[in-house]
Amino acid sequence: MALIKRQELSTSEREKYLELLLLADEDEWMVRSYFRKGWMFRFTVEDETIGVAHCLPINETTVELKNIAVVPQCRGKGLGKLMVQNLLHWAQDKGFYVMEVGTANSSIDNIAFYQKCGFRMKEIKRDFFRAYSKPIVEFGIQALDMVMFSYDLKHVKVNKFDYIRQKK
Numbered sequence: 015m016a017l018i019k020r021q022e023l024s025t026s027e028r029e030k031y032l033e034l035l036l037l038a039d040e041d042e043w044m045v046r047s048y049f050r051k052g053w054m055f056r057f058t059v060e061d062e063t064i065g066v067a068h069c070l071p072i073n074e075t076t077v078e079l080k081n082i083a084v085v086p087q088c089r090g091k092g093l094g095k096l097m098v099q100n101l102l103h104w105a106q107d108k109g110f111y112v113m114e115v116g117t118a119n120s121s122i123d124n125i126a127f128y129q130k131c132g133f134r135m136k137e138i139k140r141d142f143f144r145a146y147s148k149p150i151v152e153f154g155i156q157a158l159d160m161v162m163f164s165y166d167l168k169h170v171k172v173n174k175f176d177y178i179r180q181k182k
Contacts, residue, residue: 018097035083048080064093066083071110078114079115082094082097084097110167111166113133117163118160119159120157125161142158
């Protein structure tokens, strides 16, 4: 079994992982708008980076998973789901009651992914992606709206460890 570890990054360490965040959100200006706020995490297996995630508090009870990215060579192995599970435990341990996440209406794979992770659709933020500098098109669909999901953290069993085990 390999161990997936989560490491919180200091503000000064974040720049090193900006390119990974840009895999999940192509607009560097948007990423930099929240980059120094909240919490940013590096996930590793045997000290090799497998992905990063960024969380921002919305209020005292709700945190948003603003960005999550898995390195290309580690995709399709269930690691993203394990990273999300780890973040759900972290958020619950921090005292949050809800985790939210948003993705583009055109991000069909992401919409399925978040639902597989247990998130439920919450709302649509119409025209969210019109603020982006360049249009985003996926599956022949232009990203215009943000599909918001939420996860009720009272359904998460608290994991007191800083990792989740994953079968090799």
